[in-house]
Every structure is written in structure tokens, then in C-alpha cells.
Amino acid sequence: MPGARNAGAFxxxxxxxxxxxxxxxAWKVRDLHRQGFLPAVRLxxxxxxxxxxxxxxxxIEEDEKKASAGTAP
Known part of the structure; x- marks a missing residue:
């Protein structure tokens, strides 16, 4: 299967x-990572x-769920 070898690759x-x-x-991405909010790793x-x-x-989906949890349907 093509690409299966790298299915979990960054x-x-x-x-x-x-x-x-x-x-x-890029500055905001680095800042979010430094604060521990961004699901990324540094090599x-x-x-x-x-x-x-x-x-x-x-x-992003989880953040959206959290944001809408307190709102009425």
C-alpha cells in the first residue's frame, strides 16, 4: 500500500x-509550543x-467542542 510506511510520519x-x-x-506557533499548548514536538x-x-x-476539533460545551443547542 503506497504511503503506509509513512502513515504516522510528521x-x-x-x-x-x-x-x-x-x-x-511562526512566532505564535513557537509561543504556543513553548507554553505547552500546541501538540508538536521539537527534534x-x-x-x-x-x-x-x-x-x-x-x-482543533477538541478545542471547538470545549468552546461550544457551554452554549445552548
């Missing part, structure tokens, strides 16, 4: 790539931030 490498996916600035102490787009989409 498809967003670098703060700029993550920022483009989220529609935010080494000074390496690039890396994330999976599927993980970021789930993170």
Missing part, C-alpha cells in the same frame, strides 16, 4: 509549515518543530 516540519497550516504566524534541543496535520485537526 508531515509538517518547521514552525513556518505548522503556521501555514494553522493560519497563524533535539534546537531542532525544528514537527507536527502531524491529523493531530492538529483533532486538537
Amino acid at each position: 508531515d509538517l516540519v518547521g514552525a513556518a509549515a505548522i503556521a501555514a497550516f494553522l493560519g497563524r504566524s 533535539g534541543k534546537n531542532g525544528p518543530l514537527m507536527a502531524r496535520s491529523s493531530t492538529l485537526l483533532r486538537w
Whole structure:
């Protein structure tokens, strides 16, 4: 099956790539990661931030659920 070998691979490498996916600035992405809010990892102490787009989409969905939990249907 094509691509199965990399099914769990990080498809967003670098703060700029993550920022483009989220529609935010690279600075904001780094800040969110530093604060522990962004589901991304850093490769080494000074390496690039890396994330999976599927993980970021789930993170956004969970945030949307939390935001709408207090609203009436």
C-alpha cells in the first residue's frame, strides 16, 4: 500500500509549515509550543518543530467542542 510506511510520519516540519497550516504566524506557533499548548514536538534541543496535520485537526476539533460545551443547542 503506497504511503503506509509513512502513515504516522510528521508531515509538517518547521514552525513556518505548522503556521501555514494553522493560519497563524511562526512566532505564535513557537509561543504556543513553548507554553505547552500546541501538540508538536521539537527534534533535539534546537531542532525544528514537527507536527502531524491529523493531530492538529483533532486538537482543533477538541478545542471547538470545549468552546461550544457551554452554549445552548
